[in-house]
Amino acid sequence: xxxxxxxxxxxxxxxxxxxxxxxxxxxxxxxxxxxxxxxxxxxxxxxxxxxxxxxxxxxxxxxxxxxxxxxxxxxxxxxxxxxxxxxxxxxxxxxxxxxxxxxxxxxxxxxxxxxxxxxxxxxxxxxxxxxxxxxxxxxxxxxxxxxxxxxxxxxxxxxxxxxxxxxxxxxxxxxxxxxxxxxxxxxxxxxxxxxxxxxxxxxxxxxxxxxxxxxxxxxxxxxxxxxxxxxxxxxxxxxxxxxxxxxxxxxxxxxxxxxxxxxxxxxxxxxxxxxxxxxxxxxxxxxxxxxxxxxxxxxxxxxxxxxxxxxxxxxxxxxxxxxxxxxxxxxxxxxxxxxxxxxxxxxxxxxxxxxxxxxxxxxxxxxxxxxxxxxxxxxxxxxxxxxxxxxxxxxxxxxxxxxxxxxxxxxxxxxxxxxxxxxxxxxxxxxxxxxxxxxxxxxxxxxxxxxxxxxxxxxxxxxxxxxxxxxxxxxxxxxxxxxxxxxxxxxxxxxxxxxxxxxxxxxxxxxxxxxxxxxxxxxxxxxxxxxxxxxxxxxxxxxxxxxxxxxxxxxxxxxxxxxxxxxxxxxxxxxxxxxxxxxxxxxxxxxxxxxxxxxxxxxxxxxxxxxxxxxxxxxxxxxxxxxxxxxxxxxxxxxxxxxxxxxxxxxxxxxxxxxxxxxxxxxxxxxxxxxxxxxxxxxxxxxxxxxxxxxxxxxxxxxxxxxxxxxxxxxxxxxxxxxxxxxxxxxxxxxxxxxxxxxxxxxxxxx
Numbered sequence: 001x002x003x004x005x006x007x008x009x010x011x012x013x014x015x016x017x018x019x020x021x022x023x024x025x026x027x028x029x030x031x032x033x034x035x036x037x038x039x040x041x042x043x044x045x046x047x048x049x050x051x052x053x054x055x056x057x058x059x060x061x062x063x064x065x066x067x068x069x070x071x072x073x074x075x076x077x078x079x080x081x082x083x084x085x086x087x088x089x090x091x092x093x094x095x096x097x098x099x100x101x102x103x104x105x106x107x108x109x110x111x112x113x114x115x116x117x118x119x120x121x122x123x124x125x126x127x128x129x130x131x132x133x134x135x136x137x138x139x140x141x142x143x144x145x146x147x148x149x150x151x152x153x154x155x156x157x158x159x160x161x162x163x164x165x166x167x168x169x170x171x172x173x174x175x176x177x178x179x180x181x182x183x184x185x186x187x188x189x190x191x192x193x194x195x196x197x198x199x200x201x202x203x204x205x206x207x208x209x210x211x212x213x214x215x216x217x218x219x220x221x222x223x224x225x226x227x228x229x230x231x232x233x234x235x236x237x238x239x240x241x242x243x244x245x246x247x248x249x250x251x252x253x254x255x256x257x258x259x260x261x262x263x264x265x266x267x268x269x270x271x272x273x274x275x276x277x278x279x280x281x282x283x284x285x286x287x288x289x290x291x292x293x294x295x296x297x298x299x300x301x302x303x304x305x306x307x308x309x310x311x312x313x314x315x316x317x318x319x320x321x322x323x324x325x326x327x328x329x330x331x332x333x334x335x336x337x338x339x340x341x342x343x344x345x346x347x348x349x350x351x352x353x354x355x356x357x358x359x360x361x362x363x364x365x366x367x368x369x370x371x372x373x374x375x376x377x378x379x380x381x382x383x384x385x386x387x388x389x390x391x392x393x394x395x396x397x398x399x400x401x402x403x404x405x406x407x408x409x410x411x412x413x414x415x416x417x418x419x420x421x422x423x424x425x426x427x428x429x430x431x432x433x434x435x436x437x438x439x440x441x442x443x444x445x446x447x448x449x450x451x452x453x454x455x456x457x458x459x460x461x462x463x464x465x466x467x468x469x470x471x472x473x474x475x476x477x478x479x480x481x482x483x484x485x486x487x488x489x490x491x492x493x494x495x496x497x498x499x500x501x502x503x504x505x506x507x508x509x510x511x512x513x514x515x516x517x518x519x520x521x522x523x524x525x526x527x528x529x530x531x532x533x534x535x536x537x538x539x540x541x542x543x544x545x546x547x548x549x550x551x552x553x554x555x556x557x558x559x560x561x562x563x564x565x566x567x568x569x570x571x572x573x574x575x576x577x578x579x580x581x582x583x584x585x586x587x588x589x590x591x592x593x594x595x596x597x598x599x600x601x602x603x604x605x606x607x608x609x610x611x612x613x614x615x616x617x618x619x620x621x622x623x624x625x626x627x628x629x630x631x632x633x634x635x636x637x638x639x640x641x642x643x644x645x646x647x648x649x650x651x652x653x654x655x656x657x658x659x660x661x662x663x664x665x666x667x668x669x670x671x672x673x674x675x676x677x678x679x680x681x682x683x684x685x686x687x688x689x690x691x692x693x694x695x696x697x698x699x700x701x702x703x704x705x706x707x708x709x710x711x712x713x714x715x716x717x718x719x720x721x722x723x724x725x726x727x728x729x730x731x732x733x734x735x736x737x738x739x740x741x742x743x744x745x746x747x748x749x750x751x
Contacts, residue, residue, distance in 0.1 A: 042068055042079065046747025050606050053740055054660040062086045065743060078490070082742050089739055092729030100666060104133040112145045120153045121219070124175030131179060132667040141179070150176065157189070164282045166196045167215050184650075191355070195277045199284060203234050203344070207283035225392050225426040234287070238343040240366035243331060245625040246346045247324050249363055250353055252622050254323075257357055258556070258634050264323040265311040267353040272308050274352020275345065276301060279338075290338045300337035304330075357634065360619055364630040371434065372630070376535075377502070379468060382437035383444065383461040385410060387429065390698045393417075394424045394432055397696045398682040400469070401480050404461040410448060412682040413695030417456045418447030438463050451695055470534075471507035472496045472681065475722035480683050484511050486722075491515070491522040492741055496677075497542075500534030500591035505541035505573075512545075512575055522748070523579045523741045525734070529609060530674075533590025536618075540567045543598045548574050550602055553594045555618055555636040556645070565636075579744045580605040581737040584657055585665070589613035593646050594638060597657045601641040607659040608737045614655030616646025661740070663733045673731045676719045693718045 045068065049061045069076075069083035107130035114123035127146055134140050141147075153172050160169035170193045177186040200208035205227055212224050254264045278284055278291070279301055285292040307330065327349070334345050350363045364372050374380040384403020385396050394416040399406040416424055419435045427435075436444055442463050449456035473482030474494040486494035493515045495508065515521040533539070536553075543552045547569035554566035582596045582605045593612045599605035618636035623629075637645045648655035665673075679693040716728065725731050726738065 042076065043747040046744055049740060049743040050660070054606070058661060058736070061743060062090070062739075076746075078742075079746060082739070082746065085739060085742065088727075089729075089735050092735065093732070096669070096729065096732065100133050103668070104130055107133065108140070108143070111149070115145050115149050115152070118152070120149065120156055121171055121175070123149050124153060124172065124179070128175060128178045129667065135664070146179075150179070161189070161193055164196075164280075166193050166200070167211050169193045170197060192277075195274065196281045199278060199281050199348075202237065203287045204283045205229050207286060227426045234344070237367040238341070238347055238365070240625075240628055241343040241346050242625050242628075243327065243342065243346055245363070245365075245629050246350050246353075247320070247327060248624045249350060249622075249631040250323060250327075251320050252631050252633055253353060253357060253361065254320075256620070256633055256635050257361065258617065258636055259357070262357065264318040264320075265314055266356050268323065268326060268349075269308055269311050270354070270356030271349030271352040272304050272311075274355065275348045276304055278340075278344075278348065288338070288340055288344075290340070293338070296337045296339075300333060303333050303337070358617070360615070360617055360632070361634045362632050363624075364632055366625075366628045369629065371430070374437065380437055380466055381440040381463050382433075382466050383446075383463060384466050385436075387416065387432060387436075388696065388698065389429060390696060392426075394427060394429075395696060397678065400466065401683055403466055404464055406683065406685070408459050408461055409685065410446075410459065411450065411685070412691055413451050415449045415456075416446050417449050418445075418458075420445050421447075440465055451692065467503070468499075468501060469507065470497055470499050470501045470504045471511055472498065473511065475680055476683065480685075482511070484515050485519070486525060486738065487742070488519060490742060490745055491520045492738070492745070493521050493524045494527065495524065496527040497531050497592070499531060500538035500542070502535060502538065504534070504538045505545065508542060508545060509573075516576075521576070521578055523581075523745055525581050525583065525737050525741060526605070527583045527734070528588045528592040528596055529583050529585040529733070530587035531589070531592035532587065533592050533594075533615065536591065536594070539591035539594040541573075543595045544569045545573055545575050546580060546599055546604050547602055551641045552598050553641075554639045556639065557636075564639075579741060579748070581741050582607050583733055583737055584609045584612045584659060585670075585733070586610060586613055588657070589615040593657050594640075597640040597644075597646060600657065600660065606661065606740065607657060608661045608663060608740070609659045609733045610662060610664060611658055612646075612656035614646060614648030616648075616655075661736065663736045665731075665733060669730065669732065673725065673734075676725055676730055679719060680722050 045061070045064045052058070052061050065079070065086055066083050069079050072079070107126050111123050111126040111130060114120075114126060127140070127149060130140055131137055153176055157169045157172035157176070160166075160172065170190065173186045173189045173193060177184075177190060180186065197208065200211070206229055209224065209227050209229075216223050250264060250267050253267050254262055279297050290296055307326070330349075331342060331345060334340055334342075347365065350365075354361045354363060383405045384400040385405040386398050386400065388395055388397050396405075396410055396412055396414040396416065398412045399410050416432070416436075418424060419427075419432065422435075424432060436446070438444060440463055443460055444463060445458055445460045447456040448459050473484035473496070474486045475483050477483050484493045484495060486492050493512070495511050497504065497508070512521065512524075540552050548571040549569050552567045552569055555564050557564050580599065582599060584592065584596050584607060588596065588609075589612065593614075593616060596605070596607055596612065600607050616638040617634045618638060619632045620635045622631045622633060624631055637647050637649075639645055646656060675693075675697055678696060682691065682696070684691065719725070719728070726735060729735065
């Protein structure tokens with residue numbers, strides 16, 4: 001789902017420049033214009049262009065190409081064509097710079113006005129949007145009005161938190177966190193306030209829904225759709241949770257976590273802190289009446305506080321038996337006081353304990369197992385549709401090829417109004433997916449309403465095994481497959497990887513073989529932006545396609561064995577040595593960072609874009625409670641071939657993959673590209689020529705009385721071909737990659 005102009009979508013990335021030797025100026029290329037001399041000069045530019053770009057001399061590369069084109073316009077049509085592409089790129093850059101500056105000035109002016117009016121929530125939105133637009137964020141942060149905004153927002157957020165106005169506090173803290181994104185300045189506040197909201201969502205959704213309604217009314221926004229409370233009861237979710245799952249998980253966390261200073265005491269303290277949040281969350285007493293009894297609550301909280309103090313003061317290691325006894329006594333004291341269901345106590349203790357470790361170490365409770373396995377296996381049993389919410393209505397983004405939904409002629413833009421006769425009004429995406437998927441060869445009936453139809457039609461589908469395709473190309477072919485050429489004449493391929501699954505390497509092989517068997521393949525743009533990662537074995541296999549030898553990735557020492565692990569390349573599956581450019585951004589994480597970092601270290605690929613996410617930790621999966629639940633625990637960190645750790649550890653100022661060539665994109669540009677790709681990825685069957693792209697794009701409606709702000713790009717007709725991404729200048733990172741690859745190919749022998 002694409003939600004444009006949302007202030008929490010801002011990304012802020014850093015620059016890393018690798019200094020490399022460039023050519024001796026550009027003036028020499030106008031002095032000798034013989035064919036041989038020009039050819040040699042062109043070869044020099046082609047050979048050194050990537051090093052120059054990595055060294056911050058990208059503009060010099062473009063200038064040299066243009067001078068060579070002017071000196072010998074007839075001798076090399078490819079050179080002339082590239083020079084024209086550079087002219088178009090520079091025109092795009094100028095237009096983007098003008099729009100960005102105008103938008104920045106507009107946001108700052110709006111920010112000043114909102115601060116004066118004490119509209120702090122709106123002012124934070126404007127501030128975050130402005131932050132995304134400015135090259136030097138310090139310029140914005142030093143603005144006296146921004147400083148005033150920060151002080152006012154901090155004070156108001158604290159007041160909301162004190163008054164149990166969780167949604168208001170969370171909104172402000174999230175806005176503040178985005179302005180200080182790399183400092184994690186408000187992370188603790190967000191965790192504390194977020195825990196209250198999460199507890200209401202799980203245990204008292206009716207109370208939370210009323211808070212959302214109140215918040216929407218105060219902000220002059222449409223009220224949320226009613227939630228289907230009966231389908232989302234905590235009793236159903238927490239069924240099967242046992243105390244043994246908690247104790248098994250704590251033992252693993254205390255002995256196997258990557259940070260060796262972890263102890264049972266730390267984990268139990270984290271659980272106590274989480275459990276205590278329940279007693280400060282107004283509204284939970286509607287679900288658990290004993291929480292309204294101040295005497296019982298006080299008795300239990302006093303016990304928890306005393307226990308916490310004793311654990312914090314403890315000297316010497318605690319063993320599993322003692323930790324288990326402490327938990328047993330805690331559960332018994334609960335029964336004697338507030339008498340919460342044991343599954344509730346265990347759930348909160350477990351989640352709180354893992355919060356003490358890191359954001360990727362979590363309990364996967366029984367109710368979460370099926371969904372977790374569906375996302376990790378690379379296939380699932382369902383009907384084959386990608387869905388989103390558009391104007392809060394469950395909507396088909398695209399059917400998947402050769403699936404029950406595609407064969408039933410369900411199309412992009414169709415609304416799913418019922419599932420097995422039950423309305424989807426107020427249903428979230430996760431619940432909808434859970435209901436549509438199910439065991440193979442079982443049936444599900446969808447109420448499908450196509451655009452223009454007055455009534456929905458019922459479509460009964462038989463679920464089948466659905467393969468998740470992770471490798472996509474430049475644009476769809478008429479038959480529904482993929483065309484991987486971004487430049488057919490120069491035989492430049494484009495591959496976009498959405499995640500790393502069990503079949504990803506095979507899918508990449510098929511794409512490369514398709515191009516090699518068609519026109520040939522002279523160079524490849526490998527787009528790993530927004531790829532959250534996935535399986536380690538898939539990352540190793542993909543990296544191995546581009547290397548014949550050397551380390552791909554290794555890990556830090558494992559606590560119990562004391563042994564690191566490493567994977568090395570072999571020549572068995574390696575592709576030909578064509579030039580490769582990899583695109584990365586903040587959405588590139590984990591396996592995507594392993595591949596891009598590995599190929600960067602081996603100088604096998606040039607990295608273009610912005611710094612990646614910084615998720616370079618190893619999670620092992622441990623079965624709990626007779627295989628009814630899992631613990632996903634961080635046990636090691638990944639190391640790149642050069643020995644660097646990818647992971648963003650607490651307090652670190654270096655993490656992720658720094659691009660060789662840093663090309664910034666604003667939030668608005670990112671939204672435009674994602675929108676375009678969403679539309680272009682739709683699978684058509686030849687009978688939906690009147691498809692409206694707006695049917696699958698969720699654009700927030702303006703508030704009542706608010707003018708619609710139309711941007712220049714909004715006046716253009718909807719995008720119809722992938723080439724328009726380049727000709728319209730929607731994607732500066734991709735534009736830069738294409739031009740650099742074309743420059744490299746000028747000096748390369750080609751088939």
